[in-house]
Every structure is written in C-alpha cells, then in structure tokens.
Amino acid sequence: MKRIGAQTLEFTAPPTVLGHGAVGGRKESEGPLAADFHQTFDDTRLQTDSWEKAEAQLQKEAVSVALAGAGLGAGEVDMIFAGDLLNQCISSTFGLLEYQIPFLGQYGACSTMAQTLLMAGIMVDCGAARRAAAVTSSHFCSAERQFRTPLEYGAQRTPTAQWTATASGCAIVGQGGRVKLLHGLAGKVVDLGVKDPSNMGAAMAPAAADSIYRFLEDTGTAPKDYDGIFTGDLGYVGSTLLLDMLRDNGMELSGVHNDCGLMLFDRQRQDVHAGGSGCGCSASVLCGHLLNRMERGELKNILFCATGALMSTTSQQQGEAIPGVCHIVHLGI
Amino acid sequence: MKRIGAQTLEFTAPPTVLGHGAVGGRKESEGPLAADFHQTFDDTRLQTDSWEKAEAQLQKEAVSVALAGAGLGAGEVDMIFAGDLLNQCISSTFGLLEYQIPFLGQYGACSTMAQTLLMAGIMVDCGAARRAAAVTSSHFCSAERQFRTPLEYGAQRTPTAQWTATASGCAIVGQGGRVKLLHGLAGKVVDLGVKDPSNMGAAMAPAAADSIYRFLEDTGTAPKDYDGIFTGDLGYVGSTLLLDMLRDNGMELSGVHNDCGLMLFDRQRQDVHAGGSGCGCSASVLCGHLLNRMERGELKNILFCATGALMSTTSQQQGEAIPGVCHIVHLGI
16 A cells, blocks of 8 residues: 555555455346446345344345346455444344455445445455455435435425435455556545535535546546546535536546446436435445446446445434545546 | 554554533533533523534534644644434534545444544554544434434433433544543444343443453553543443342452443433433533543543443334443553
8 A cells, every 4th residue: 555645545466356246126127237236136125124134134135236247256355344224233143144255344424435445455455355355236226225215205395405326246355356446535524614405516526526526636637537536425416516626726537527326327217306416326336337347348447436425313403514525436448 | 553462452652632522512511511511501402403403503602622732733633423313323524524624424323432542542652643532422412313212202211221422522633732642442243132222221231341341451551550530321220230240250240340320411410311322422521620630640541441331212113132342541640
C-alpha cells in the first residue's frame, strides 16, 4: 500500500476480482440491467418467512455465486467484509453465518459496497488475507418497514424519494484475476444540513463531491481519464446536485458520470421516482453490470463511488441532519 | 503483515498505541477502575438533550483525550474505525463528525473495540494509514431504550443479565509508541443456539472459546505465556462457560483470565447482576485500566478478546438465536 496525496491509497500489489455475484428481486429483473444479474427471485420472501430473512438469503446467494465464479470454496476465503441497512446488520450476520469465514461487520449505509471492497482490497494487497470477500444487500420491504411506514399503509412517496433495491452484490478479491483494484479512498463524513429523509440524494451529494474531488486531486487525474465515474446511489436529484457542485469547483463530470440508482431501474416506467437506492443497488450494479462490462473489455477504467446516508430513525426524530459519506474504489483492466 | 496458522495475523512492522482515552459515566466512576478513567461525567446526558447525543459526546471526548495523549491533531490521523450499538451506528457518525477524519464504520456489537483496533493496526502496519484511530462507545440509557424497555418501567432484570456501560474508549495507533500490537485474529461468527437476550454472556462464550483456542493453536502459545487474557464482555455466566468449554478442550484459562465486564463494576455492591457489557465496557477497560498498566510495565503481554452478540430486536422477535463473534488483539511491551 502507498498513500498518495492527502487521502488516496494506491494498491502496490494490485488485488483483483476473482469472482462476483449480483442477485435481485422481481423489480430488478424487470429493469434495464436484468440480463446482468446472475440470479433473480420472483418471490419477495425467497421462500423464507420474513423479509429480513429474505435479505439475509440474498447475501448468501450472492456470495455463493461469487465463490462459484471464482472457483473457490468458502474455506479458501480468509475474511469477509459485510454490512447492510438493517439494525445491527442482521442480514449480514445471519446470511453469512454458515460460510464460517472470519467476519468483519461494516457499516457505511449505501456506501457499504465500496467500503467492503476497499477493505478486502487492502487486506489482499498487504497479505492479511489471501482472498477476501466484500458483500452487502438491501431489501425494499425490510427497509420500508424499518425506516419508513408499514407497506400496508400504501404511503405516498415524494418525487425526490428513491426506491430501495431488493438486491445483493458480492465480490471475491484475491490475486490473479482480470479486473484490478488500482486505488481507493476512504471518505470523510460530510454534513451540509439536509434534513429531509425523502431526499437522500441531496444529503449524500456533498460527500460524493468531496470524495471525488479529493481523489482526482490526489491522483492528478481528470474525469475524462475514466471510462466512467459511477456514483451509487444519488438518484436523479443527488446526481444533478453532484454535477453542479463539482462544476462550481471547476470540474465537469457530465458525459462520464452515471449513477447506479439511475441505471438499475427505468425511472419512468418502473415508478421509482428519483431512482434506486439501498446498499444492494450499487452493489448489484457493480457486481453484475459493471464488472461484466469490464470483463468483456467494454469498460477499462472506472471509479466506483458508493455513497451512504448515515442516519437512523432516532437521529431523524431528534431533528438531526443527515450526514453523508462516499468511499471510492478505482478499478481497471 | 504475515498470516500464521489458519486464522491469525502477525504484525511485521508492529504498530503501537500512541495515545488512549477512556471516559465513563457516574456508575463507572464509582467502580473498581474509577482511577483509570481519564474523564467521567456525573450528568447522564453530558449536557446534551438526549441519551443518544450523550453517547456520541462520549466518543468525541474519548477521541479528544486520546489525541491529546498522543500529542496529535485530528488532521494527523488518516482513518478512524468506529462503531457502536445504536441503530445505524449514529453515536459514531455524529460523535466524530467534526474531526473530519476519513471514516470507516464498523459493526461488531460489543466486540467493536477489538475489531476497530485490529483494523487500525493493519492499516498502520501496511502503510495505508500513518496513524489510525479506533473508538467505540455504549450508553446504558440509549441501549435500554433501544434494545429492552423504557427506563421508566423499572423492569426487573434477570440474574444472568449484564449492565450496559456508559463509557467510551479510543486508541490512536501509529509507529513509535511503547505498547505494541503483535498479533490479531478476526473471529468467525459462532451460533450454538442460545436465544435468551438476558443472557448474552452465554451467547458469546462459544465465540470467545473458538477465537482464543484458534489463536493459541496458530501461535503455538499457551495461556500461561500471557500476563492476562481479557475477554469483554462475557460477565460472570459467560466467563464460567468459557473456562468450562476450553477446559473440555484441554486448555486451562483460570488464573490468567479475566473479563472486562467483571472488572469495570463491583457486581455485588453496584447491582449489575452478571457484570458489565456494551461496546464501551471493554473499550474503556482497555483504553483506561489495561493500557495504563501496560505503560507502567505491570502488564507486559496480554490478549484482548472482545466479544459481540450479533442480534437485533427484530431477529429476537423473529425467534432467531444470538450468534456471537470474538476478535483478538495481542498487545505487548
């Protein structure tokens, strides 16, 4: 590992993606990225008896697909970095229990896929793990129940609201694969005072702007040096704000930027308002669509910039603002 | 970093503790380790308007003490690993916001101090961070409100129940200090089917037994090679089970073992039933009492084995068992 600039890490023995898995629910299987999922499930409960257990099952399936793709057994993975949106990250705990891989729970809200991938990459680069897994998930129903209103209310959603993906993504990191982890950045928590829980994109955009700006500064690169800069999940509102904020600082991202929350669903046809969200959104877009395209050589050099809103229902009820964070992993072939 | 045996890591450029801070509430200031706290607060709310904000404040204070001890400013710390028991780890997010240190949220329940210290150590060992902070907290009132019953109920506690510490501990890791991080182990999640949320010690003891057994096997050491093996927080019930389980496997820990949950409070006099618990319990015992003793040369070689119960109120209500995890850091001078 080498530090460059103020906040960026350079992988000196670049770890690679050995296997990856993206699984999703029915709505995800009806979206523009349907063909990129390794597996989708029509049954919201995945034959379990609760949404929480279904979400745990999603993680289990994503890891299973990724291990199979890597041609590895669970016993050959030295550490697993996992987290999710549910209180005390129970999807990860229960979903991954039977793999018996040393477990390091992570909490980065919807930034978790970048955070777990960054951690897994560092462990492999420095030899703390021969192979490490990164996984996260979200489930529309378990998230609505926990953070918002009972589904049965049929509550009206605001135009700025995003739709939590029912999905999971997993990447197995080790030496010898095609797609390399080249750089990484752990983000700072940024809070510009946005308090509207129906507008998470706006709350997270400042963190994305901060991390992307610092990463490009540290590496001495410009947006045009990348085939794509993918945030997740700012949605329509947050993406617009991100581009505006960076433009105000002399950085033009349009043309090269896309957002996982805008890619996973067809916003108009699928009625998801400002776009997709949830840990599983950017995780499944990365571990399905983006890594598939990289392996086919269609994308050679990308920034994966997952963003998280670090609030809880308690902090909301106590009138706190919604701090955001954005972690970045630079992937290349 | 070097891997030894099946699961253990050896720090090859041993990181050290540059500064540490332990802060606590009134009950902690009345316990046997009172003199080891850097700061204690009589006001349960630490002059904030909620228990959750008070817990966030505890983390802020612990980091402040640790930074001062290390003679460092927040800007000189490259990463902070933090987590807590509150939903979505809001004590960490809000408590650490103003330090503006790149933030990697961790979730290991009461094992969080060992997990964050392990992560901080790896980052410094491999050069991903020049200095990294590890911090966690718990607060009796915020934990009771979230996990159990409103305090106003005055609910009767079972004899196996533990008392959540109102405390926080922080360690700043870097090169050049006296106390070294020598080895580490990331634990597996172990679930032997214990379902009683009033008996967390029993739920976590199997994980502690598993991690300690593997660590001693991997390093080819015996309990008597250490000045102390400190678990946290199994309390009285879990500690008894741990010793029994290891004895069944031919390993005798009595004489060298103690538990942070048994050290922080006087069980009889302070009416804490089976002992202390909560992320802040083992964190403040390590970052106060144990590191103080190491710096004075009274302890030269210890294992810090923090244990976590990876459940939520939802998993409980859905009838799931309580899986445990135990991470280990080997410290020496």
